[in-house]
Amino acid sequence: MTIGGSGDGSPAKNRRRDAARVKAKQLRVSQKKKDRRNKVFLQGGIAIAAVAIVVLVSVIIMNSIKPAGPGPKNMASDGALIGEGMVTSLTPALQPDANPRPSKPDTTGAVANIRIYVDYLCPLCGDFEDANNKQIAQWVDSGAATVEIHPVAILTSKSAGTKYSLRAANATACVANYSPDDFFAFSSALFVDQPKETSPGRSDDEIKTVVRKSGVNTALSDINACIEDGTYESWVTAATNRALDGPIPNSSMESIIGTPTILVNGKPYTGSLEDPKEFASFVQVALGETYSTSTPTPDPTPGG
Incomplete structure (x- = not known):
């Protein structure tokens, strides 16, 4: 089976x-x-x-x-030139990629041409400002000197990421554009209680407060908007690069190597930043040298 x-x-x-x-x-x-x-x-x-x-x-x-835009009015030399009566020279805005137009210095020896490159976070700039601002203002107001202030932003990376140097320089450009005769006062005010290097610096709102307290009362809304928008930051960066790359107009300097860089009648000042008497003496010497080189040499006496 x-x-x-x-x-x-x-x-x-x-x-x-x-x-x-x-x-x-x-x-x-x-x-x-x-x-x-x-x-x-x-x-x-x-x-x-x-x-x-x-x-x-x-x-x-x-x-x-930010795309490159025009610079501020009244800073065509990359600086603001302040003269007798604390009046800022008026110039058109510098267009993108245009070369700055150096100011024409007085060559008679009658007026000291002071030029200062400053970073508003630079402690040495603060030292020079504290010691010399008052006498420079007196010289300029009386017509004995002019001062040309060039804001630069070398220390942009030294403010805990807030780019204070760049923002402060932009604010001075905003004031130069909208209220030029207040430029000197505002630039000076930025050094009062100056933020320390490596600190965050002032906020935009705090910068706007400095604008108002420095006595600026023209076009405040435009200036505030300019600060908030960072309108001239690309110009500040370009102007800083021009100063670092050189050459420096109306001088023998190839470029600036730091701040403050101070020139009087084209001659660099290397003395004490905290001694106003030493700086005043340097200004007198620079004036004398300018006068001696600008005075024509008499022609020889005929038949002598």
């Missing part, structure tokens, strides 16, 4: 087994197609996300980089 029964190899059972194998194969093929499809979608999604990130970063970068 055969053990196991006669149905083990029946055609019906074989057909069911073959159908199951075919179904399983179809499911595997379908799953592979689905996996490939998901992989393509995933890769495509990653690519789209990557493109979106690149676009977003590009937009952020483009928005953070």
Whole structure:
């Protein structure tokens, strides 16, 4: 007798087994197609996300980089020139990529031409300002001297990320543009309670308070908006680079190497920053040298 029964190899059972194998194969093929499809979608999604990130970063970068714009009015030499009566010389705005126009110094020896390159976070600039601001103002007001102040932003990275040097210099450009005769007073006020190097410096709102307290009362809303927008920051950066690259007009200096850089009738001052008498003596000597070189030499006596 055969053990196991006669149905083990029946055609019906074989057909069911073959159908199951075919179904399983179809499911595997379908799953592979689905996996490939998901992989393509995933890769495509990653690519789209990557493109979106690149676009977003590009937009952020483009928005953070201010396009080069014109400089402020009344600073075509990259500085503000203040003369008798504390009046600032008026000049048109310097257009992007245009070369600055150096101020014409007095060559008669009657007027001291003082030029100062300052960074408003520079402690040595503060020392010179504290010692000499009052006498410089007196000389300029009386017509005995002119002072040309060049704001630069060398210490932009030294204020805990706030770019105080750049923002302060921009603020002086805003004042020069909208209220030029207040430039000297505002520039001086920025050194009162001067922020320390490596500190965050003043906020924009605090700078605007200094503007108001320094006596500026013309176009305050325009000046405030100019400070908030950083309108002249790209110009400040360009002017700083010009001073660092040189040459320095109306002098033998190739470039500035730091702040303060002080010139009197084109001659660099290297004396004490905290001794007003020493600086006054230097100014007198520079005036005398200018006078002696500008005085024509008499012609020889005929027949002598």
